[in-house]
Amino acid sequence: MSKRNRxxxxxxxxxxxxxxxxxxxxQPGLSQFNIGIGGGSDDDGINIDxxxxxxxxxxxxxxxxxxxYAQEHYLGRAIAxxxxxxxxxxxxxxxxxxxxxxxxxxxxxxxxxxxxxxxRFLILDSDEVxxxxxxxxxxxxxRGMLRACENEDQLAAVLAxxxxxxxxxxxxxxxxxxxxxxxxxxxxxxxxxxFGGGDIAAATELFGDMVKDITNxxxxxxxxxxxESEADTASLSILQRIGYEPHESVALMQNMEQRFERGRKDxxxxxxxxxxxxxxxxxxxxxxxxxxxxxxxxxxxxxxALSAAKSQ
Amino acid sequence: MSPRTDIKVLIALAGLGLAVSxxxxxxxxxxxxxxxxxxxxxxxxxxxxxxxxxxxxTLNYGDKVGVLEETEGWQKVQPESTSITGWMHASxxxxxxxxxxxxxxxxxxxxxxxxxxxxxxxxxEAIEREFRKGHEELEPAYRQLDRLxxxxxxxxxxxxxxxxxxxxxxxSRAGGGQ
Numbered sequence: 001m002s003k004r005n006r007x008x009x010x011x012x013x014x015x016x017x018x019x020x021x022x023x024x025x026x027q028p029g030l031s032q033f034n035i036g037i038g039g040g041s042d043d044d045g046i047n048i049d050x051x052x053x054x055x056x057x058x059x060x061x062x063x064x065x066x067x068x069y070a071q072e073h074y075l076g077r078a079i080a081x082x083x084x085x086x087x088x089x090x091x092x093x094x095x096x097x098x099x100x101x102x103x104x105x106x107x108x109x110x111x112x113x114x115x116x117x118x119x120r121f122l123i124l125d126s127d128e129v130x131x132x133x134x135x136x137x138x139x140x141x142x143r144g145m146l147r148a149c150e151n152e153d154q155l156a157a158v159l160a161x162x163x164x165x166x167x168x169x170x171x172x173x174x175x176x177x178x179x180x181x182x183x184x185x186x187x188x189x190x191x192x193x194x195f196g197g198g199d200i201a202a203a204t205e206l207f208g209d210m211v212k213d214i215t216n217x218x219x220x221x222x223x224x225x226x227x228e229s230e231a232d233t234a235s236l237s238i239l240q241r242i243g244y245e246p247h248e249s250v251a252l253m254q255n256m257e258q259r260f261e262r263g264r265k266d267x268x269x270x271x272x273x274x275x276x277x278x279x280x281x282x283x284x285x286x287x288x289x290x291x292x293x294x295x296x297x298x299x300x301x302x303x304x305a306l307s308a309a310k311s312q
Numbered sequence: 313m314s315p316r317t318d319i320k321v322l323i324a325l326a327g328l329g330l331a332v333s334x335x336x337x338x339x340x341x342x343x344x345x346x347x348x349x350x351x352x353x354x355x356x357x358x359x360x361x362x363x364x365x366x367x368x369x370t371l372n373y374g375d376k377v378g379v380l381e382e383t384e385g386w387q388k389v390q391p392e393s394t395s396i397t398g399w400m401h402a403s404x405x406x407x408x409x410x411x412x413x414x415x416x417x418x419x420x421x422x423x424x425x426x427x428x429x430x431x432x433x434x435x436x437e438a439i440e441r442e443f444r445k446g447h448e449e450l451e452p453a454y455r456q457l458d459r460l461x462x463x464x465x466x467x468x469x470x471x472x473x474x475x476x477x478x479x480x481x482x483x484s485r486a487g488g489g490q
Contacts, residue, residue, distance in 0.1 A: 101472060114355060
């Protein structure tokens, strides 16, 4: 390097230049662009540094936040299709209409009254004592579970529990963290490259993995103790908003315990023990109004609509 | 590079940096309050903050609304696509950007939606189509599901729900989800 007499040293030029560049690019919105899959570290969409976009690695929780209701809807459809391929549908019009009216009344009073594709309540022709919620609002109840319900308020408790899984987006919680890491990466590649065939293949594979994660869990293990308790508590609020007798949830748990058969794949094997659930419910109802009898008019319409469905 | 050139470059860059900073700051100041995006299909805009009130408009997935007022669980909105104002349940709205791409059925419905950029593809109909191609064993169940979802008997209108509640001696204590 030749020695020259400088009025400004080269290091100073570099330093000031660095500051200028920093000020320029540190402005919000200038160094970042919104890829529009929503979520991210803030609520205004995922802002990804352009310098990292080519090989984005975001945390699993960031990616999960970016999962939209529309995406959850398609995931729910695939899970519902898996359930329908394993169980036979029970298509008695009277029973289905009654369960639909009751279910839609509950959904309307939930914290998430509208989902991307709307709620649906379907009956499965199975003796298992079970009810299942696919993400996005497709809810199934078995004839075995209908038999375990003694009145409309108990059936309302079952459906409110399932709606609570939907409103809490519990299905999304069952997806393995490794999928979210991949989702973040793939989503960026997809967003950046438009309609590349390779990207769709990768995303479809990931979609299949997510479907598998949720289907396996809800069919064999349920949502886990924490989310099940959360759904039990949330369902009581929904029932109370409508005017259903929340204490009937306790009676329902007792019925389910009686009907539980060891080794059978149903509510008994996928949910916490009824006596533990009763404790959660009792705690939530403590200090509230005393239990009231279910009005005869509800007893009567319940019996009429479900007489065939509840028969053996 | 001579010292004089150094100074010129330095001054020019500093000026540029300053201009960009000021511009960005001004742009920030002028930014309107953030709009919310509709995150469900067929979202109802109602006359009052209750599910028992009349539906005055229905919005599509990805539509934008400005928020005028908030109350527990409900937001009074001004949709971009219509001149009416009304109440929407907060769970139907999100701050997240929702982008629709060309493949979306709704994408060509409205001019405002066409402005949304392509991208953020994620899991959409195209991926479901691919998934179904690879899982032929699920095809009968998917067809059954489509039939069930299209069946109007699987839905209930507001008046049917109100009648169901009245006949069952039930009373909405919250006028909708909170």
